[in-house]
Amino acid sequence: MNDVQVQSNLRVAEVDGFEIAVDVYRPDIDNPPAVIYLHGGGWQLGDKKDGADDRLARLASYGIAVVSANYRLAPQGSYPNPIHDVKAVVRWLRAHGAELGVSTDRIGVWGASAGAYLATMVGLTPGDDELEGVVGDDLDQSSRVDAVVHWFGPSDLAANAGRSWIESHLLPPPFEKALLGEDEVAAPSDTSWNASPLSRVTSLAPPFLIAHGDRDRITLSAQSHALHDALVSTGARSTLLVLGGAGHEGPEFDQHDHLGITAAFLSAHLRG
Numbered sequence: 001m002n003d004v005q006v007q008s009n010l011r012v013a014e015v016d017g018f019e020i021a022v023d024v025y026r027p028d029i030d031n032p033p034a035v036i037y038l039h040g041g042g043w044q045l046g047d048k049k050d051g052a053d054d055r056l057a058r059l060a061s062y063g064i065a066v067v068s069a070n071y072r073l074a075p076q077g078s079y080p081n082p083i084h085d086v087k088a089v090v091r092w093l094r095a096h097g098a099e100l101g102v103s104t105d106r107i108g109v110w111g112a113s114a115g116a117y118l119a120t121m122v123g124l125t126p127g128d129d130e131l132e133g134v135v136g137d138d139l140d141q142s143s144r145v146d147a148v149v150h151w152f153g154p155s156d157l158a159a160n161a162g163r164s165w166i167e168s169h170l171l172p173p174p175f176e177k178a179l180l181g182e183d184e185v186a187a188p189s190d191t192s193w194n195a196s197p198l199s200r201v202t203s204l205a206p207p208f209l210i211a212h213g214d215r216d217r218i219t220l221s222a223q224s225h226a227l228h229d230a231l232v233s234t235g236a237r238s239t240l241l242v243l244g245g246a247g248h249e250g251p252e253f254d255q256h257d258h259l260g261i262t263a264a265f266l267s268a269h270l271r272g
Contacts, residue, residue: 001061002027006052007100012069012092013085013136018076020085020135022069022092023048024100025060033270034065034102035149036089040113040249042175043082044074054254062263064270065102066110067093071118074178079195082179084133086122091141106146106270110262113219113249114175116153117197120227123148123208124200147269149262150210152248154219155197155227158188198230205236209265211253213246239265 005026012020026032037056039046048068060066071077071085090107097104111119125131126144157176176192177185184192193199208231212224224240231238241261246252 002029002063004028004057004060006057013088015072015085015088015135016076018072020070020088021048022067022089023052023056024102025052025056025066025068026101027060027063027065029063031101031103032063032065033106033108033266034067034093034097034100034104035059035108035110035147035266035270036086036093036119036145037066037068038071038086038109038111038115038118039068040111040115041073043077043114043178044175046073046114051254055259058254058256059259059263062260062267064108064263064266065100077178078181079179080131080133082118083121083125083131084135086118087131087133087143088136088138090122090143090145091138092136094141095138103270107144108147108149108266108270109145110149110151110266111153112151112253113153114179116150117155119148120150120153120155120197120208121195121200123206124197124202146206147266148206148208149265150208150224150227151253152212152216152219152221152224155223155230156193157196158185158192159223197227201227201230201234201236203234203236205231205234207237207239207265207269209239209241209262211241211243211258211262213243213248213250213252215245215247215250218248
């Protein structure tokens with residue numbers, strides 16, 4: 001394992017009074033590859049410091065620099081604003097990697113839950129006019145990423161938000177309302193489909209590592225199976241891991257063996 005140095009609250013950009021910033025967890029090696037991490041929280045809560053010790057620093061100890069970013073949350077964070085923010089972070093990292101002492105020839109993106117959704121949308125939409133945005137000062141840089149780690153996120157927003165009449169009384173309101181708005185969740189349209197990763201899958205997708213718990217009752221594992229199947233059907237590369245007994249954000253995801261698999265995937269695809 002490598003020692004990890006942390007730089008906190010590095011400013012990326014400001015948009016509508018919100019400051020996009022990152023914390024960098026850098027292993028003590030020369031020019032490590034870098035992955036951008038995006039926290040979960042249903043697009044409504046959470047912070048870039050979530051999991052700082054158990055997840056982010058631990059992953060970095062395997063030799064991968066982790067750049068944990070914040071992004072606009074609801075109500076500012078309606079679609080596509082958070083995607084614009086993350087693409088700004090990718091461009092910023094590509095522009096400033098040398099200053100940070102990390103390699104940016106190839107960049108990965110990794111997210112959990114709502115963050116997995118954002119990571120996946122960024123991975124699947126390089127150069128997309130609608131989703132590129134104009135956030136930040138590094139618009140001359142590419143927002144392309146070279147590997148995606150998707151942990152227990154939604155791939156079809158309308159399907160994930162669906163509720164029967166009894167479920168609507170027993171379960172919390174769908175988190176997708178914060179991203180898409182209540183009307184779109186109540187009556188899904190092309191908007192919710194176009195905002196879903198499944199609608200964006202092509203053979204040009206970067207390699208994916210998808211992990212989901214088989215006891216997840218917030219985002220069913222079927223969402224990850226659908227994303228994996230869609231990627232593979234186009235000829236894109238995808239690996240699907242099902243963690244037995246794990247629920248949503250279960251501690252199994254932060255165990256050394258699973259983080260080791262995640263680090264190995266990133267290393268394989270980000271090192272020259």
